Amino acid sequence: MSETATKKKEPGMATLVIVLFAICAATALLLGLTNYVTAPFIAANNEKTTQEAMAAVLPANSYDEVEYTGGDVTLDTGTAVPVLIRGGG
16 A cells, blocks of 8 residues: 555644634633623622622611712711722722
């Protein structure tokens, strides 16, 4: 038998690119589907965790979200307290 008849043909560059693209597309589709299915559960869990954390710090029947516009905060005693927000705020 000749050497060329027993030798396996190697895939070309185009074939490798197409296979890699197909794998990436399938992985992205599965990741997106997983995110779509789990997003409501994650949001509910985050809300529950936030409510539990607020209840541990300051127990109350309900909490109202307020918007902080910046500047100093005046306490009930009339004392102005400077506020510095670090991080995401």
